[in-house]
Amino acid sequence: MFSPAFDDLVQRLRVLPGVGPKSAQRMALHLLSRNRHGGLDLAHALNHAMHSIQSCVMCRSLSEKEVCNICASNDRDQHLLCVVESPADVIAIEQSGSFKGRYFVLGGHLSPLDGIGPEEIGIPLLLSRINHEEISEVILATNATVEGQATAHYIIEASKNLPIKVTRIAQGVPQGGELEYVDSHTLSQALQYRLSVR
Amino acid sequence: MFSPAFDDLVQRLRVLPGVGPKSAQRMALHLLSRNRHGGLDLAHALNHAMHSIQSCVMCRSLSEKEVCNICASNDRDQHLLCVVESPADVIAIEQSGSFKGRYFVLGGHLSPLDGIGPEEIGIPLLLSRINHEEISEVILATNATVEGQATAHYIIEASKNLPIKVTRIAQGVPQGGELEYVDSHTLSQALQYRLSVR
Numbered sequence: 601m602f603s604p605a606f607d608d609l610v611q612r613l614r615v616l617p618g619v620g621p622k623s624a625q626r627m628a629l630h631l632l633s634r635n636r637h638g639g640l641d642l643a644h645a646l647n648h649a650m651h652s653i654q655s656c657v658m659c660r661s662l663s664e665k666e667v668c669n670i671c672a673s674n675d676r677d678q679h680l681l682c683v684v685e686s687p688a689d690v691i692a693i694e695q696s697g698s699f700k701g702r703y704f705v706l707g708g709h710l711s712p713l714d715g716i717g718p719e720e721i722g723i724p725l726l727l728s729r730i731n732h733e734e735i736s737e738v739i740l741a742t743n744a745t746v747e748g749q750a751t752a753h754y755i756i757e758a759s760k761n762l763p764i765k766v767t768r769i770a771q772g773v774p775q776g777g778e779l780e781y782v783d784s785h786t787l788s789q790a791l792q793y794r795l796s797v798r
Numbered sequence: 799m800f801s802p803a804f805d806d807l808v809q810r811l812r813v814l815p816g817v818g819p820k821s822a823q824r825m826a827l828h829l830l831s832r833n834r835h836g837g838l839d840l841a842h843a844l845n846h847a848m849h850s851i852q853s854c855v856m857c858r859s860l861s862e863k864e865v866c867n868i869c870a871s872n873d874r875d876q877h878l879l880c881v882v883e884s885p886a887d888v889i890a891i892e893q894s895g896s897f898k899g900r901y902f903v904l905g906g907h908l909s910p911l912d913g914i915g916p917e918e919i920g921i922p923l924l925l926s927r928i929n930h931e932e933i934s935e936v937i938l939a940t941n942a943t944v945e946g947q948a949t950a951h952y953i954i955e956a957s958k959n960l961p962i963k964v965t966r967i968a969q970g971v972p973q974g975g976e977l978e979y980v981d982s983h984t985l986s987q988a989l990q991y992r993l994s995v996r
Contacts, residue, residue: 694799
């Protein structure tokens with residue numbers, strides 16, 4: 601519209617998830633009219649992050665160092681390994697404050713049709729870590745979706761001869777969930793895995 | 799969370815309008831996990847746009863050149879000048895395809911309480927252009943808000959001794975508007991400025 605640099609900026613802003621042509625235009629106009637300093641800071645932060653953040657060689661999560669803070673920490677329980685699909689899941693679990701072990705990030709789930717097999721989601725590295733480290737329990741925290749369950753199942757099979765405990769995070773009624781609105785699969789899981797309270 | 803560069807990126811993404819902490823985190827993870835190339839391109843486009851796009855010296859809209867494409871074009875009617883509040887309004891009118899004159903961008907509206915007076919929205923430049931160019935009609939296309947109306951009214955007063963026609967864009971029922979849902983002020987404007995059709 602105004603210039604090639606403006607059109608290019610609007611186009612590039614659309615790489616952000618959830619940003620369509622109208623939002624991109626609004627963002628570009630906002631930065632140019634009211635916050636050029638913020639725009640330049642964002643450009644710098646993007647450049648720095650894209651170049652400096654890589655995968656941790658131990659857990660495959662995001663890190664600026666070769667080994668991420670969580671893997672390098674002596675305060676984390678080295679016997680517990682929590683397997684998740686993505687770095688976002690690590691953030692979610694850390695924010696819950698209820699896990700003090702370490703993580704392994706698959707970076708996706710098994711999806712043979714898309715050419716994503718065990719190698720692509722780091723299963724060989726996971727098994728090698730279980731073999732060579734003092735891990736006593738692997739907690740499977742892949743998503744409660746069909747693909748997440750299938751991936752968890754694959755790991756259970758692949759590790760069945762290893763001398764470790766393998767657990768799966770509980771499925772059931774979420775906090776604040778009203779039974780009336782909970783889907784029937786979740787309810788049947790909640791009933792099947794009911795806990796003894798007395 | 800993962801590293802200072804990650805936290806910094808999430809923080810900087812929040813300069814974008816409509817982006818809160820959760821969206822910013824999702825955007826950062828998306829770029830890092832799936833589209834680093836897109837992230838670098840965006841950084842480059844931001845840098846380039848923030849440095850190269852300035853205000854057109856004639857119309858105060860956004861431009862990479864001293865005089866923007868619209869002001870420099872010989873195909874635009876030099877007798878018509880449309881006054882709008884922001885560059886976004888120029889885009890909206892251009893997209894309607896129904897105006898072939900040139901623009902003047904105020905860059906806001908009068909707001910004495912915020913220290914925004916006639917100088918800040920370029921009224922002296924506007925009056926000087928009307929005086930020195932062959933402008934025969936000024937179309938006031940400020941927003942149909944209280945502030946936009948007050949700004950239009952100020953321009954009408956300031957230009958009352960100049961030998962030009964001053965018009966205001968029509969107010970009325972918008973296309974597709976159902977009378978039942980149109981506010982009463984709009985309806986009263988639509989009735990007051992009714993057009994003779996036969």
